[in-house]
Amino acid sequence: MNILVVGVGYVGTTTALLFAELGWKVTGFDTDIHKIQALKEGNLPFFEPGLDTLLDKHVQLGNLSFTTDSAQAIRGHHVIFICVGTPSQADGSTNLTYVQKVAEMIGDDMESYKLIVMKSTVPIGTHKKVCQWITDAQQVHLPFDVVSNPEFLREGSAVHDCFHPDRIVIGSDSETAAQQVSMLYKSIASPLVMTNPTTAEMIKYASNAFLATKISYMNELARLCDQVDVSISTVAQGMGLDPRIGRSFLRAGIGYGGSCFPKDVLSLLHTAQDYGIDLNLIRSVVEVNNTQCQYFIKRIRSKLGILRGKRIAILGLSFKPGTDDMREAPALAIIKELLGCGSFLKVHDPVAKLPDGLKTHAIKQYDTIEETLLSVHAVILCTEWSDYVKGDWKAWSHLLKLPYLFDGRNVLDRSQLESWGLNYTGIGNG
Structure with missing residues (x-):
């Protein structure tokens, strides 16, 4: 199964390298040409111990590639992870502009069923908005599922956290979609929390707030x-x-x-x-x-x-x-x-x-x-x-x-x- 990771910042790059190491074929997409070029050359745009070694390994092996062609990327992948930034606004609310743009891009370019996995940290109820944004952008109605799969990475310990997570949380209203996402992590020994998307989103916020x-x-x-x-x-x-x-x-x-x-x-x-x-x-x-x-x-x-x-x-x-x-x-x-x-x-x-x-x-x-x-x-x-x-x-x-x-x-x-x-x-x- 080919995986597309949209947004290759800290979370996106780490997620892409995790799945490449687990044996999946992964493509990283971003609109930042300079960032994509650096990653193609094996250079991380940020500092994270051990991640540079994995990047060099999987770029050389061909397990991980990068592109700025959104249409080709979306049409060529069944599973799409959304890993874009969700910065704070002046009033403390979350800016979902980047998430919305990705959702609309997926809706506009998809030509078959897509399994869309939300890895970005987003407010409770965002999965419903993502579904609506994708539907509104579609030229013809095509089926898709949106699954919440929050990340729990600690900066400075990302490599360890990827392969030895405390838990994997998967939130979906579709049991089939949830099982497909859990299968991506099949070789990781970790407690698995299967729930609905809203609860998964809450678990992420509740954890960090605690x-x-x-x-x-x-x-x-x-x-x-x-x-x-x-x-x-x-x-x-x-x-x-x-x-x-x-x-x-x-x-x-x-x-x-x-x-x-x-x-x-x-x-x-x-x-x-x-x-x-x-x-x-x-x-x-x-x-x-x-x-x-x-x-x-x-x-x-x-x-x-x-x-x-x-x-x-x-x-x-x-x-x-x-x-x-x-x-x-x-x-x-x-x-x-x-x-x-x-x-x-x-x-x-x-x-x-x-x-x-x-x-x-x-x-x-x-x-x-x-x-x-x-x-x-x-x-x-x-x-x-x-x-x-x-x-x-x-x-x-x-x-x-x-x-x-x-x-x-x-x-x-x-x-x-x-x-x-x-x-x-x-x-x-x-």
Whole structure:
């Protein structure tokens, strides 16, 4: 069975490589000519460990090809995965423009039955809209099915998540269509959740909102820990041993970011509002996250005093290690706050590059950690790359003008750092 993947961004490219590795013939379609050409040459348009090796392998073997010819792509494939972007709009709702364009393109170009699988993260009820858009675009009525199959990829761990998923969710009103999609994953050992499309869409949003809630819960609790001289890290350890709570997503820090959590939580809030439901807990999750960076800046100011004119090193730009994705990255919020205070910034990240919009005389990115730390008044760890966590802080401490280290991810060894003369401040460490 030949598979077409429409949209070859992060989700689309990863999905295409998954099915190519599972033995299917896959074609990736996108309107971005430069992106398609790069993929044809074996070059990923983003950073994701291990994915480049799979891309090179399957392009060479001929299991994966790419095209910008929509009509030929749609007519030549029975199964079509929609993997286009669904960005947030100003009011928090989801922009479905790209999804609609793909649906209309499918309706206009299809010449036989198509199994259409929605992999993009879309609001509850979108499958009905997709069905209508396809029907309205058809020249002659032709049968099709729309199945919801949300992705649960973690940036930086996409290869592992593809082949060892926690679950595979398939939502369809047609048992036959659902079985066809499940057959594509037949060689993957994973729990399979078979449900209707609306429930599948809700599972995706509910999952991300719950994880965001755990993060904001710990971040809010950390603020109290700072006042009562308690370590939030020890609290998290004690909590995580309870199997009903679990250990994941309990580390306090400067907040969540990336392409999923901020967008999906806002979309869920907007959907609830459309139905006259106020999700007070989720709204608080967003509020805590939106103010966490300001809280950390107050911690920094309490140690450094006036920030104007201070040289400050920022370690980490991406929203998490293992990716170059800076969408909604807390580091960018920290940077904007410090620039607004008149600080001079020296930044470093192993893979992510400073956005053009932030490049001014007051900020510069350096190639090495040593250059970044030289003669600064303080260091702020914003992303827990192993380069920083396992770095030679004993040697690095001698490069600093002042010994202030602010750990925005609570990942460094406080006692060890203080033994080397560093003045350590985390979040929720008393």
